[in-house]
Amino acid sequence: xxxxxxxxxxxxxxxxxxxxxxxxxxxxxxxxxxxxxxxxxxxxxxxxxxxxxxxxxxxxxxxxxxxxxxxxxxxxxxxxxxxxxxxxxxxxxxxxxxxxxxxxxxxxxxxxxxxxxxxxxxxxxxxxxxxxxxxxxxxxxxxxxxxxxxxxxxxxxxxxxxxxxxxxxxxxxxxxxxxxxxxxxxxxxxxxxxxxxxxxxxxxxxxxxxxxxxxxxxx
Numbered sequence: 001x002x003x004x005x006x007x008x009x010x011x012x013x014x015x016x017x018x019x020x021x022x023x024x025x026x027x028x029x030x031x032x033x034x035x036x037x038x039x040x041x042x043x044x045x046x047x048x049x050x051x052x053x054x055x056x057x058x059x060x061x062x063x064x065x066x067x068x069x070x071x072x073x074x075x076x077x078x079x080x081x082x083x084x085x086x087x088x089x090x091x092x093x094x095x096x097x098x099x100x101x102x103x104x105x106x107x108x109x110x111x112x113x114x115x116x117x118x119x120x121x122x123x124x125x126x127x128x129x130x131x132x133x134x135x136x137x138x139x140x141x142x143x144x145x146x147x148x149x150x151x152x153x154x155x156x157x158x159x160x161x162x163x164x165x166x167x168x169x170x171x172x173x174x175x176x177x178x179x180x181x182x183x184x185x186x187x188x189x190x191x192x193x194x195x196x197x198x199x200x201x202x203x204x205x206x207x208x209x210x211x212x213x214x215x216x217x218x219x
Contacts, residue, residue: 078178078179078180079100079179079180079183080100082097082160082164082179084097084161086165090161091158091161091167094155094157094158094160094161095154095155095157095158096155096157097155097156097157097158097160097161098156098157099156099157099160099183099186099187100183101180101183101184101187103187104184104187104188108184109187109188109191111184112184112185112187112188113188115177115181115184115185115188116185116188116189119173119176119177119185120132120185120189122134123135123140123143123170124143124144124145124146127147127192128145128146128147128189128192128193129145129146129147130143130144130145130146140169141169142168142169143169146189146192146193147192147193151193152193156183156186156187156190159186159189159190160182160183160186163177163182163185163186164182
């Protein structure tokens, strides 16, 4: 016959009660893995995923979502916005735009060359002579030689303007290169346009800021 010892002291009873509590907690917490209990930040634990190009009415669904930067703000570490208009007058005005970057050191110039080769060299060629793969294949026409006039006389701001907005058959590279990278490419191009053994793009007094001619040749 089962006998029960009623002489257990108070401390042993507390241990037994605590053990029963732990066992009950383990079983109840593992009952439903999809709903484990209270979550401190449910939006982080169960984020709502949407397809990139799926049309959504976020405002109608109660989301405070803005797909574009707040007006008047810039990204941390970014350069100030480029506000010269994309028209014939803006093209002339661009010559007066100053390069906000200091002269690139060797490491920076190497990075600028890499960016140029990836984004520009395919058409303009690694030597700026319009002998890139697309140019020599004949698939894209009207690619200019950046070492010939009037392009070698373009002010840095004008080159930045063209890279930002595009010109002729050349499209904008604003989505591929941020503003700092575009200015880095500009410095590299001007350094390669300088005559061998001559002044660099940063010190060449011939880099005047007079408005360049808006030629019809394709950049």
